[in-house]
Amino acid sequence: SIVNAAKKPKGLIVTCTVNWLIKPFTMYAISAFFFFVVFKGIIPNDLAKEYVAGAVLLGAAPCTAMVFVWSYLTKGDPAYTLVQVAINDLIILVLYAPIVAILLGVGNVAVPINTLILSTVLFVVIPLLLGVVTRTFIIKNKGLHYFETVFLKKFDKVTIIGLLLTLVIIFSFQGERILNNPLHILLIAIPLTIQTLFIFAIAYTWARLWKLPHSIAAPAGMVGASNFFELSVAVAISLFGLQSGATLATVVGVLVEVPVMLLLVKVANSTVGWFQKNELPQSLRS
Known part of the structure; x- marks a missing residue:
């Protein structure tokens, strides 16, 4: 259950520390290094600033949706993954705006x-409140069992359709820019990919050293490695405009995330043996 998951804090410590004390700052450092130093002769300085801004918007927003897919593919503990995501949602409410403002100011x-x-x-508080109200109403009238086994299952396909629709809308507005700037797309993808692999390595290795079970370690790495791209794209459009370099960078983040995360899923599944001695007894997994 969720209550039992919350009683095992090590995985939550890994997730929160990596996501909020490491990830935003390494994203800024890595992207700034590539755009201002490595790619200096290729990308104009003003455009480089916009690309860094887009990367920061991605780095400051850990994943809250697709991570359930990655967790499922790595046989992660669903209750624990839910707690990890819920805590990230709450932290986003407080830290996302100031961290982005500070890093962009730098x-x-x-x-x-x-x-x-x-x-x-608009993109975190309101959906979160609607979710809380809906859950409370359904449980009060139908019970917890109905909510978990019937009501939530009705939205399985809706969730997938919603994510796909989001991607279609994003790419429909940015498709021409992506096709017309293949070199810049590649250059943007390089630091974003490095950041994703780096953050996963930190969280996954830390979890192994802390002797966490694989069902907790894999989602812990996935939450930090992936991004809340819906929020990042929306904020980029709000701040810089639909045709800005920042928005393009966040869209490239979407392009990069799926194949890279599938690679990390394969890595996690092929290294289950690293965690066999750490696995919890069956009675403590739920």
Whole structure:
């Protein structure tokens, strides 16, 4: 159950530390290094700032949706994954806007904090509140068993359709830019890919050293490695405009995330043996 998952704090410590004390800052450092130093002669400075801004928007928003898919594919503990995601959702409410503002300020990109806060409210607070209200109403009238076994299953296909529709909408607006800028797409993808692999390696290795079971370690690595791209794209459009370099960078983040995360799923599944001695007894897994 979720209650039992919350009683095993090590995985939550790994997730929260990597996602909020490491990930946003390494994303800024890695992207700034590539765009301002390695690609200096290829990408104009003003455009490089926008690309870094887009990378920061991705790095400051750990995944809250697709991570359930990655967790399922690695046989992760669903209750524990839910707790990890729920805690990230709550932290996003408080830290997303200030972290983005600070990192963009370091990169000499001025952004209105009010827009950041409004975006967080629209794309995180309101959906979260609607979810809480819906859950409370259904459980009160139908019971917890109905909510978990019947009601949630009705939305399995809706969730997948919603994610696919989001991707279609994103790419329909950015398709021409992607086709017309293949070199920039490749250059943007390089630091984003490195960041994804780096963050997964930190969380997954830490979990192994801390002797966590694979069912917790794999999702812990996946939450940090993947991004809340819906929020990132929406905030990029709000702050910089639909045709901005920042928005393009967040869209490239979507392009990069799926194949890279599938690679990490394969890595996690092929290294289950690393965690066999750490596996919890069956009675403690739920």
